[in-house]
Amino acid sequence: MSDTDPRLRDIFEATAQAVIAHADELTELDAAIGDGDHGHNMKRGMQAVLGELDTLAAKPWDEALKAAGMQLVMKVGGASGPLYGTLFMTLGKSLDTPPTREGVAAALKAAIEAVMARGKATPGQKTMLDVLVPASEALAAGRSPAEVAEVAREACAATKDMLATKGRASFLGERSIGHIDPGARSSQILIETIAGKFGDVK
């Protein structure tokens, strides 16, 4: 074991707490166009991550991300479990330790590709990918943490006018338009919280 990072605990804790704090909002967004369990499910998964915080903080980044991803896979109880679990686990698998900015950008790209494969989805279908992909591209382009967070915020808001063609919301057809996608919102919360730990985010 090597390369534990004191920032790891803080970032995992803040991220989990941010999602938990927005659980009701996520559930309301999901109730409008889905099955109304996204906030509850993410909260359960993130509570499991918080429960493992001591163990996670003792690991290097790659191992901690894989372990957190496994918690989400096992505890979330909806499609978002395997999707966010795959995101975290692939980030862990792809990340160099200690992480570099370039390394994180490359790992995030690989992780998003794994999420696309897991969900059989592509950007433009009103999903979490519509936030993750532009945020990842902004990171790879060398934008500041605050700018990446702003890209994620705008991308999340833009899902409101999109037509859902993937997931439960696609059953609604045109009626899915006019609502922010709950997965896009939870992804934005993750990015905003993590970016805030690396820079001055509004």
Place this chain on the structure above:
Amino acid sequence: MSNVGIVIVSHSPLVAEGTADMVRQMVGDEVPLAWCGGDPDGGLGTSVEAILAAIDKAWSEAGVALLVDLGGAETNSEMAVEMLPEERGGKVVVCNAPIVEGAVIAATEASGGASLQDVRRTAEELSAL
């Protein structure tokens, strides 16, 4: 048991159990059968842990076919299959078929000693109708 096993994965434990009842009515005990439904707190949803346990319960050396309902059941089932030990992973498939009709026809096919591939194909022919 040498027949292919069947696992039913629904968001609702009531749907999963009811589907399993319909399968049993058709094939009795000739096919290893397990079901799961509900999230880890008992609400509507699916659980990778429960799916893994169900695959174990219905395990057959001939393989196991999973019948699932909506999106999350499919995603969680595919995740569970990938997490199986290597010697089992290649013998478990998620069928792209309606859950109730798929489970009954897959189990009926399995009860005659059909291969995993044939069980899956028979179930998936329903989706083409």
